[in-house]
Amino acid sequence: MLLSTSTNIVAFTGDTGRNPLPWCIEVCAAGGYEVLDVNFCEAMNPVSRLRDDDWRDYVEEIADVGHRCGVTFTQSHLPYYDICKTTDEGKVKLMEELIRRSIIASGMLGIRWAVTHPFTVYDAGTDMSVSKQRNIEYYSRHVQTARENGVGIALENDFEYKSAPYQRIYCASVHELVDLVDAFDDEEHVGICYDFNHANLTGGFHRQDLNTIAHRLRAVHVADNRGQADEHLLPFYGTIDWQEAMAGLADIGYEGELTYEVQQHGRYYPNDLKHLVIKHSIEVGNELLRMYEKAKQNR
Numbered sequence: 579m580l581l582s583t584s585t586n587i588v589a590f591t592g593d594t595g596r597n598p599l600p601w602c603i604e605v606c607a608a609g610g611y612e613v614l615d616v617n618f619c620e621a622m623n624p625v626s627r628l629r630d631d632d633w634r635d636y637v638e639e640i641a642d643v644g645h646r647c648g649v650t651f652t653q654s655h656l657p658y659y660d661i662c663k664t665t666d667e668g669k670v671k672l673m674e675e676l677i678r679r680s681i682i683a684s685g686m687l688g689i690r691w692a693v694t695h696p697f698t699v700y701d702a703g704t705d706m707s708v709s710k711q712r713n714i715e716y717y718s719r720h721v722q723t724a725r726e727n728g729v730g731i732a733l734e735n736d737f738e739y740k741s742a743p744y745q746r747i748y749c750a751s752v753h754e755l756v757d758l759v760d761a762f763d764d765e766e767h768v769g770i771c772y773d774f775n776h777a778n779l780t781g782g783f784h785r786q787d788l789n790t791i792a793h794r795l796r797a798v799h800v801a802d803n804r805g806q807a808d809e810h811l812l813p814f815y816g817t818i819d820w821q822e823a824m825a826g827l828a829d830i831g832y833e834g835e836l837t838y839e840v841q842q843h844g845r846y847y848p849n850d851l852k853h854l855v856i857k858h859s860i861e862v863g864n865e866l867l868r869m870y871e872k873a874k875q876n877r
Contacts, residue, residue, distance in 0.1 A: 579827075579870060581863040582613040582835035584655065584799075588855060589617065589841060592848040596623055600643045607647035609856030615653040615837050616640070616687060618680035622657050628679055629672075637683040644687070651687045652835055653732075653797050656680045656694040661716060663700070678723055685727030691796045692724065693732045693771040696749040696758060709748035714761055717768075725767050732771040732796045733759060735787070737779035740806060750780050752787045759794055769796030775803050775810060775839065778818050788826030795832055799839040800866070810842040813862055821869055828873035836866060 585602040597605075599620055606614055621628040627636040644651055657680055659673045677694075684692045697716075702708035717731065724731050735755050738747045749755040755770060762768040770791050777787055782805070788795065802816030803809035813820050827836075844855030 579833055579867060580613050580835050581611070581838075581860065581867060582615055582652065583611055583838035583859060584615040584617045584841070586617040586619070586655075586841040587838060587844070587859065588849075588852045589620070590845045592846050592851075596620075597849065599640060603640070603643050603649060604647055605852055606856060607649045609853055610860050611856070612648065613650050613652055613835055614644070615655065615693075615835075615839075616651050616684070616689065617655050618676075618683065618692075619655055619657050621676040621680060622659075628676060628683070633679055633683075634686070637686050640683075641687055651689050652691070653837055654680065654684045654687075654689045654692045655839075656692050658695055661697045662712075677720060681720060681723045681729055681731075682727050684729045685724075689729060691730045691732045691769065691771070693734055693797055693799070694720075695736060696733050696755065698736075698745070698748040700745060704746045706746065706748050706754060710754070710758055710761070713748070713758055718762075721762065721764065721767055730767045730769055730796060732769045734771040734773045734799065735776050735780075737776040737808065740779070750776075752777075752790050756790060756794060765794070770794045771797040771799060773799040773801075773839070774818055774823055775799060775801035775808060778803055778805060778816065779808065782818060784818070784823040785826035785829065788823075788832075789829055792830050795830060795834070797834060798827070798832075798837055800836055800863075801839045810840050812838075812840050812843040812859060813866060815843065820866060821873075824866060824869040825873040828870055828877060836863065836870070838863070 588602050588605050620626050657676045696713050699709045736747045736750045738750045802811040802813045802818050804816045
């Protein structure tokens with residue numbers, strides 16, 4: 579298993595600015611990463627070149643940077659918005675186009691799995707069957723685009739927010755997520771991304787969760803928190819039991835990448851110090867890999 583990271587690990591400049599995606603790739607590669615997750619949530623930034631008419635040229639530039647830096651892109655994160663609450667038709671049209679472009683861009687970069695979130699139909703209250711049906715209807719279109727571009731869609735587990743107003747969130751339960759993914763009946767193009775950070779906010783039953791997900795697991799988001807908020811910290815800075823987490827991956831024979839989503843760790847470091855974030859993340863990641871290998875040997 580290889581250590582990977584989302585490009586968002588160095589996406590913030592230390593103040594209110596954002597670093598361009600090619601710069602993030604170069605910094606990650608210079609620090610030692612050979613495999614990366616391309617964070618297409620960049621498209622949610624109004625100045626993103628993914629919004630321009632020449633967006634395909636931009637994706638080709640990203641591919642060239644990756645090739646020059648010796649980096650392989652294996653995973654991505656799609657842009658997202660609140661599908662059930664967004665009533666602005668212009669915004670819906672824009673976001674749907676950005677999602678479409680990001681799926682196509684993933685294919686252009688040779689990415690196998692593009693990660694995104696299931697959504698909740700809040701007006702249905704606690705009836706999650708409505709959310710399931712709406713997710714199937716909505717994502718079927720994007721899954722078709724993914725098929726056409728040699729990409730799969732990996733849906734990730736959500737969590738329920740610990741502040742009022744309290745609301746059941748669809749797929750905060752991995753059992754709901756498994757049920758949703760199985761409904762597509764397409765293991766080649768629809769799978770699961772297990773987000774440790776989110777799961778820690780639903781009790782942190784990582785080994786149990788992963789054994790439930792089993793063969794459906796296609797990607798992971800590795801981050802920590804202290805059990806109260808979606809903090810996206812580096813492992814060992816929160817309360818996750820990482821030995822249990824790695825044992826869960828070993829149980830099911832997961833051989834994909836161990837991919838960070840830790841944009842808050844080092845967010846306020848100035849760009850001149852971002853290399854320290856990269857170095858530290860690799861040191862921590864190597865410890866996780868050792869835990870994983872030990873768990874495999876003990877099985």
